[in-house]
Amino acid sequence: MDPNPIGFQHHDHSHCVADAVAAADRSCREAGLQLTPVRKRALEILLEEHRALGAYDVLARLAEDGFGSQPPVAYRALDFLTKHGFVHKIEKLNAFIACAHPGELHTPAFLICTTCQAVAEAETDPSHSLLANIAETTGFRISRAVLEAEGTCPNCLASEKR
Amino acid sequence: MDPNPIGFQHHDHSHCVADAVAAADRSCREAGLQLTPVRKRALEILLEEHRALGAYDVLARLAEDGFGSQPPVAYRALDFLTKHGFVHKIEKLNAFIACAHPGELHTPAFLICTTCQAVAEAETDPSHSLLANIAETTGFRISRAVLEAEGTCPNCLASEKR
DNA sequence: CCCGAGACGTAATAACATAACATGCACCAG
């Protein structure tokens, strides 16, 4: 099955890996961050796969490429990428996915198809964000939010009907 | 430190454990579900603690009370309670917490204080739910949603200022 | 030149979760 993972539309991403890495490179340079070889490679792996990968999946690929083979190698690279917004962690899956909208500061929302495993990253509107409202009324100061929904994507819904 | 975990207000919950268990009991009876001793005890434990507990924490308490001491004992009880809405899992913490609004069908949102570890369960308004909107525009059918925010609760914010 | 910060490597372990299989018990059809 084709997980068809960008949003839920097909697309050709022959160039988008290189573009995204270049953008990350630039962004890190500007921010004084080190996009080291492991970190860059980890990002590439997630971009190439274009779906949510477990830390150990990433680790295996890194090890193949001559990097260390112990968990901290992957976790540290993923921590860096996550912390700086190039990658998101899907808590529900304990998995990581390259950010579909890097550069912009955002609170991503994920739609996880339980049929085909595709994960779409949706943009949220911060102005009438549910959580922002809640925070306002309760006096809670949000630093990070997790918005994830499991369900069935349009493609799989269509297939079901057949 | 007092985790002060119901919402972020103190309250006396000397009776609420018994009440909540009784309500669960009734609800199960109506629905033809078995609230067996392990399940009931697991629910009590979460209600008594009134904060998010890991499965192994619950397991340890169950074992003390003479139930099995192997992980599936806790996971099965928690699965049952979660499935039927008496307990929620906080994905971000890999932990479980008794539902603060049982009986009503709802999509809970959690506010997790990173300072005092308190977790508040907020009610969401399904009508202008962020995710529902996204689902509508993309044609995705949501079955379960996770809404969690990490940050600082009002009490800890107040303490910080001192 | 030396030092401190940060990045990477490895070993060991902790924390979280499930698979697979056996037993006991309630219920019901024959």
Add this chain to the structure above:
DNA sequence: CTGGTGCATGTTATGTTATTACGTCTCGGG
């Protein structure tokens, strides 16, 4: 009453995810 079915529980073993701790290297500043 007997045998079967479904469900809950228990155990063993294992799988998966994540972190701690510590050593080494490199680079830039003093």
